[in-house]
Amino acid sequence: MSLAEYHTFSPTLTNELRFAFNRFSQFYSLPSQFTYPGLDVFPNITFDNELFLNIGPNPNAPQYSIQNTYQIVDNINWTKGKHTLKLGFDGRNVISPQHFIQRERGDYYYTTLEQFLLDQVPDDFAERNLGKTSYYGNQWATYLYANDNWRVRNNLTLNIGLRYERTTVPTGQQLQSLNALASVPGLIDFHPPKTANKNFAPRIGIAYSPGKSGRTSIRAGFGMSYDVIFDNVGSTAYPPQLSATYDVDPQGGVGDQANVFKAPFLANGGIYPGSLPGGSNLSVTEARQSTSSFLPDQILPYSIQWNFGVQHVFHNDYTFEARYLGTRGVHLLTQIQLNKQNKVDASHFLPTYLSAPSQGTLNGLTTTLASIQARSAIAPAYANAGFNGSNITAFMPWGDSIYHGLATQMTRRFSRGLQTTMAYTFSHNIDDSTATHFSTILSPRRPQDFQNLSGERSNSPLDRRHRLTVSWLYDMPLLQQSKHWVAKNLIGNWRIVGTYTAESGEWATAQSGTDSNQNGDSAPDRTVLNPSGDAKLGSAVTALKNSAGDTVAYLATNPNARYITAGNGALATAGRNTILMPGINNFDISLAKKFNFGEKRYFEFRSDFSNIFNHAQYTAGLINSVKLTSQTQIRSFLLPNTTAFQNWSQNFPSNSRTIQLVGKIVF
Numbered sequence: 001m002s003l004a005e006y007h008t009f010s011p012t013l014t015n016e017l018r019f020a021f022n023r024f025s026q027f028y029s030l031p032s033q034f035t036y037p038g039l040d041v042f043p044n045i046t047f048d049n050e051l052f053l054n055i056g057p058n059p060n061a062p063q064y065s066i067q068n069t070y071q072i073v074d075n076i077n078w079t080k081g082k083h084t085l086k087l088g089f090d091g092r093n094v095i096s097p098q099h100f101i102q103r104e105r106g107d108y109y110y111t112t113l114e115q116f117l118l119d120q121v122p123d124d125f126a127e128r129n130l131g132k133t134s135y136y137g138n139q140w141a142t143y144l145y146a147n148d149n150w151r152v153r154n155n156l157t158l159n160i161g162l163r164y165e166r167t168t169v170p171t172g173q174q175l176q177s178l179n180a181l182a183s184v185p186g187l188i189d190f191h192p193p194k195t196a197n198k199n200f201a202p203r204i205g206i207a208y209s210p211g212k213s214g215r216t217s218i219r220a221g222f223g224m225s226y227d228v229i230f231d232n233v234g235s236t237a238y239p240p241q242l243s244a245t246y247d248v249d250p251q252g253g254v255g256d257q258a259n260v261f262k263a264p265f266l267a268n269g270g271i272y273p274g275s276l277p278g279g280s281n282l283s284v285t286e287a288r289q290s291t292s293s294f295l296p297d298q299i300l301p302y303s304i305q306w307n308f309g310v311q312h313v314f315h316n317d318y319t320f321e322a323r324y325l326g327t328r329g330v331h332l333l334t335q336i337q338l339n340k341q342n343k344v345d346a347s348h349f350l351p352t353y354l355s356a357p358s359q360g361t362l363n364g365l366t367t368t369l370a371s372i373q374a375r376s377a378i379a380p381a382y383a384n385a386g387f388n389g390s391n392i393t394a395f396m397p398w399g400d401s402i403y404h405g406l407a408t409q410m411t412r413r414f415s416r417g418l419q420t421t422m423a424y425t426f427s428h429n430i431d432d433s434t435a436t437h438f439s440t441i442l443s444p445r446r447p448q449d450f451q452n453l454s455g456e457r458s459n460s461p462l463d464r465r466h467r468l469t470v471s472w473l474y475d476m477p478l479l480q481q482s483k484h485w486v487a488k489n490l491i492g493n494w495r496i497v498g499t500y501t502a503e504s505g506e507w508a509t510a511q512s513g514t515d516s517n518q519n520g521d522s523a524p525d526r527t528v529l530n531p532s533g534d535a536k537l538g539s540a541v542t543a544l545k546n547s548a549g550d551t552v553a554y555l556a557t558n559p560n561a562r563y564i565t566a567g568n569g570a571l572a573t574a575g576r577n578t579i580l581m582p583g584i585n586n587f588d589i590s591l592a593k594k595f596n597f598g599e600k601r602y603f604e605f606r607s608d609f610s611n612i613f614n615h616a617q618y619t620a621g622l623i624n625s626v627k628l629t630s631q632t633q634i635r636s637f638l639l640p641n642t643t644a645f646q647n648w649s650q651n652f653p654s655n656s657r658t659i660q661l662v663g664k665i666v667f
Helices: 015-027 113-117 171-182 231-235 284-290 359-363 369-373 380-385 485-491 631-638
Strands: 044-047 053-055 063-065 068-080 083-095 097-100 107-110 125-130 139-153 156-167 199-208 216-226 244-247 302-314 318-337 393-415 418-431 466-475 494-503 534-539 541-545 551-556 561-564 584-596 602-610 625-628 658-666
Touching: 044 113, 097 231, 107 113, 171 231, 171 284, 318 418, 369 551, 485 584
Parallel strands: 044 107, 534 561
Antiparallel strands: 044 053, 063 097, 068 083, 083 139, 107 125, 125 244, 139 156, 156 199, 199 216, 216 302, 302 318, 318 393, 393 418, 418 466, 466 494, 494 584, 541 551, 584 602, 602 658
């Protein structure tokens, strides 16, 4: 049965077909030349809240990238008395044509399978970028530095340096000028982004050893480092004259345009070239309605680092070090939709009750879901200027982060066959934006309220409050010097290597899985917070109606839950990253036995045990990596209206014990 035939087969899937579709999705990626009846290309079709199923070719295809870098580098070292001076230059010409247009084939997300089978307009998310122009990341980079290492005294050294960086705006980003006619003085200006020319990064360090023993060292430092703006920013920000991104409004329009998509949606081509304005001959009105991106003048993200540490050697074999580390991130890129505002605010929202109110109370509520949906999601200044046709997505340099950490370490150098290291770090990482693109699910990549970035400030997903590691290597000296081969190789020649890791869990954000604030953003909103509720429990809600049949409020299914789904029109009050996920408590051990056959030849057999005690650790990734094991699992884990909410054992693998046996011959 073809997909087209199945489209009219039945409004529900049998278990057998559901299994087949899942296996099809997991193990077979449709090639890009496959066609879909009625569409110009095969799209990405996702059933987000029911089956977690994707149909279509590789979601990131088609794409390619070529990079040629021409570089001139020169460094000079000059020693004069107590000064060691270093000067350097690095010049690069990067030629980088590439092609990756986000949602080039169209991404259509359906809440239920029935909507797809009836060919209704997707009510979850539908977006496509109409255009196939390749992006050129061609740019010039110039780096200069000077550094002086000044040995003031035998026990005191100063390090002073200055670095200058200039990276031009890529050629592809300068094409924004094609949309100059859409500019509005005082609001938005589509000129070629200007290159930042004042990126100076000073640094200073000091190393001091008090007394004459040389056993104690005191170090401190301060420095700055600049980052670059990666090509994904430019390659997804074309002017509408070349390519524009269009969203389908759940109520039937595209943004607040007059263009309307109705059922049958896919049979009529979905979002297809020609269905919306585009091309080089746009009028001012069409250009503003079709504008889907903005590139500001270049402001490079940078970090400020400072540290202070003391290191002391005692009993010859032992070294203890304690350090304070601080880092602040400034002008971090944040994905913002400039022209969008929430329809829900402190004055216009539907309340969420823990216990059922009377019908009289409901009849007295004047705000209805319909009245909220009737409000505009376009900020007034942009609406008045005509930017109401699509989301104006921009990567603005508004983000900020701060890190403070106390790091301690005790080391026993290798002596008498034993080496050990124990390190403990107590730290706190706070930010208001962690990722710009779809690289995190635990914490949404865009703010819940585009007009209130300060509301995103919280524990960073990168925060690990406590981390303890203990590692050891014991090369047993027993009989190593014995002249008897049997005694040396059967009783001796053993080596044990082990690592113990204890680490606080990752932070995650409870999400309602719906556009609660009705701003049209596909990134899910947060939940309603019940401060007195159980932090491990989540709850769904039931819509409450007045006597006229209008939805005016919601009732929590479980009033004892802390995280309650924010229904459409409800005011989400929970903060970002308030759920602490399970941490790591893990032992890894490796046991090796060596058999010598002469001075340079030997055979070694080794057994590696990961999580040797088989301790269940239900983490979002691997116990030695932050890589997520399953995005589908993460999504269900964050939704308080599911039984999987914060249910570790149902969402994540236990990272059970693994054993690896290794044999090698050295000759």
